[in-house]
Amino acid sequence: MADSITIIDNRTGESIEVPILDGGVDSTEWRKLLPGIWFYDPALMTTAVASSSITDLDGENGILRYRGYPIEQLAEQSTYLEVAYLLIHGELPTAEQFAPWKHDITYHTFIHENVRKRFLEGFHYDAHPMGMLVSAIAALSTFYPDAGDIHDPAGRYKQIVRLIAKMPTLAAACHRFSVGMPFVYPDNSLSFTENFLSMLWKVAEPRYDANPALAKALDVLFILHADHEQNCGTTAMRTVGSAHADPYVSTASAAAALYGPRHGGANEAVIHMLTEIGSIDAVPAFIESVKQGHGRLQGFGHRVYKSYDPRAAIIKQTADEVFAITGKSPLLDIALALEDVALSDDYFTSRKLYPNVDFYSGLIYQAMGFPIEMFTVLFAIPRAAGWLAHWVELLEQDQRIARPRQLYVGPGVRDYVAIDQRG
Ligand code: ACO
Numbered sequence: 001m002a003d004s005i006t007i008i009d010n011r012t013g014e015s016i017e018v019p020i021l022d023g024g025v026d027s028t029e030w031r032k033l034l035p036g037i038w039f040y041d042p043a044l045m046t047t048a049v050a051s052s053s054i055t056d057l058d059g060e061n062g063i064l065r066y067r068g069y070p071i072e073q074l075a076e077q078s079t080y081l082e083v084a085y086l087l088i089h090g091e092l093p094t095a096e097q098f099a100p101w102k103h104d105i106t107y108h109t110f111i112h113e114n115v116r117k118r119f120l121e122g123f124h125y126d127a128h129p130m131g132m133l134v135s136a137i138a139a140l141s142t143f144y145p146d147a148g149d150i151h152d153p154a155g156r157y158k159q160i161v162r163l164i165a166k167m168p169t170l171a172a173a174c175h176r177f178s179v180g181m182p183f184v185y186p187d188n189s190l191s192f193t194e195n196f197l198s199m200l201w202k203v204a205e206p207r208y209d210a211n212p213a214l215a216k217a218l219d220v221l222f223i224l225h226a227d228h229e230q231n232c233g234t235t236a237m238r239t240v241g242s243a244h245a246d247p248y249v250s251t252a253s254a255a256a257a258l259y260g261p262r263h264g265g266a267n268e269a270v271i272h273m274l275t276e277i278g279s280i281d282a283v284p285a286f287i288e289s290v291k292q293g294h295g296r297l298q299g300f301g302h303r304v305y306k307s308y309d310p311r312a313a314i315i316k317q318t319a320d321e322v323f324a325i326t327g328k329s330p331l332l333d334i335a336l337a338l339e340d341v342a343l344s345d346d347y348f349t350s351r352k353l354y355p356n357v358d359f360y361s362g363l364i365y366q367a368m369g370f371p372i373e374m375f376t377v378l379f380a381i382p383r384a385a386g387w388l389a390h391w392v393e394l395l396e397q398d399q400r401i402a403r404p405r406q407l408y409v410g411p412g413v414r415d416y417v418a419i420d421q422r423g
Contacts, residue, residue, distance in 0.1 A: 059304035141248035172199035227386025299359030
C-alpha cells in the first residue's frame with residue numbers, strides 16, 4: 001500500500017501494515033500488535049480524538065471552514081443564527097428551514113425565574129461572570145428533566161435550541177448582577193445580537209435599539225467564535241458527552257475549559273498586557289523581555305495555526321468598523337506596534353507565532369463597553385453552537401466512552417504503616 005505505515009515489534013519481529021486514512025492511522029489496527037503498550041501523548045498533540053465533518057482547519061495555510069464554507073464568506077455574508085444552524089445540521093438552511101429555527105431560538109430566550117433568583121442572585125457580589133455562567137449552564141440541567149433523554153433526536157433538538165437561545169440571557173444576567181443592575185427580560189422582537197445588547201445595556205427606556213453596526217460587528221465575532229474543531233473546550237464536551245451526561249452539564253464542562261487563560265481567557269490577558277506596556281515607546285523593551293523568557297506575548301501563537309489566524313485578519317477589519325463608531329481604543333496603537341515588531345522579529349517568525357483570534361477581539365469588546373471579565377463569556381455564547389454540533393456528531397457516531405490510559409510511574413506495592421510508626 002502506498003499510503004500506509006508499517007509497525008514492526010522488534011521484540012517479536014511481528015509487523016502490521018496500517019493504512020493512512022484521512023490523514024490518520026486507526027488505532028484499532030495497530031493496537032492489536034501492541035497489547036499493553038500505550039502511546040504517551042498527555043496534551044493529545046499527535047492524537048486525533050475524533051473524525052469530524054464540522055470544521056476544517058488547516059493551520060499551516062491559515063484556512064478555516066465550517067462544513068466546507070470559508071470563514072471569510074460566512075463572516076461577510078451570513079449571520080450567527082444561520083451559522084449555528086449550519087454547524088448543527090450540516091447544511092445552510094433554506095428560507096423554510098430558517099424561519100422555524102429563528103422562531104424557536106427567539107422564543108426560548110427566557111430563563112426560569114429561579115435560575116436568576118435562586119442561582120445567579122445567590123453569588124457573591126463580585127463573582128466573576130464566567131464562573132457564574134459555567135454554574136448557571138450546569139444548573140439548567142436540573143430545570144429540564146427531559147435533558148437526559150439524549151437518544152431521541154427531537155429531544156436533542158429541544159435542548160440545543162434552549163441552550164443556544166439562553167446563553168445570551170444568562171450572560172447578560174451575569175453581567176447585570178456583577179454591576180448591580182436589574183435583570184432585563186429578553187425582547188423577542190429583536191435579533192439575536194440586538195436582544196443580547198438590549199439585555200446588557202437597557203436602563204429605563206421601553207425598548208433598547210442597539211447601534212446596528214455594533215450589533216452586526218458582534219454578530220461577526222459570534223460567527224468567528226462559533227467553532228474551532230478539537231480545542232480544549234470541545235474536547236471536554238466530547239469527553240463528558242461520551243459518558244452520556246446531559247447536554248447542559250456537558251456544555252458547562254466545555255465552558256469551564258474555555259475559562260482558562262490558555263484558552264478563551266487570553267483576550268483578557270491581551271488587554272492587561274497592552275495596559276501594562278502603556279506606550280508605543282515601551283514596545284521594543286517588552287518584546288525583548290518576552291524573548292528573554294519573561295512571560296509570553298498574549299494573543300500570539302496557536303497550537304494549530306502556524307500562519308496568521310484567519311479570524312484575526314477578519315477581526316482586525318471589524319475593529320476598524322467598531323472604532324469608527326466608538327472612537328479608537330488608546331491601546332490599539334500599542335497592539336499594532338507590537339504586531340509590527342513581532343512579525344519582523346526572527347524569534348516570533350522562526351517559531352511561527354502570529355496574532356490569534358484573541359489579539360484584537362478584546363480591544364473591540366472593550367471599545368463596545370464590555371468589562372474585561374465579560375470577554376470569555378462573549379466567547380462562550382456562540383461557541384455553544386459548536387460544542388453542541390460536536391455533541392450531536394458524537395452521539396450519532398455512537399462513540400464509546402472516552403477512557404484513556406496512563407503510564408504509571410508511582411511507587412510499587414508497599415505495606416500500610418500505622419501512623420505512630422511512620423518515621
Ligand atoms: N509569546 C512568546 N513565545 C511564545 C508564545 C508567545 N505567545 N507562544 C509560544 N511561544 C514560544 C514558546 O516559548 C516555545 O519556544 P521554545 O521552543 O524556544 O521553547 C515555542 O514558542 C512553542 O511554544 P509552545 O508553548 O510549545 O506552543 P503550544 O502550541 O504549546 O502553545 C499557546 C500554544 C498556548 C496558544 C501559546 O502560543 C501561548 O501561550 N500563547 C499566548 C496565549 C494565547 O494567546 N492563547 C490563545 C490561544 S487561541 C484560543 O485558545 C482561542
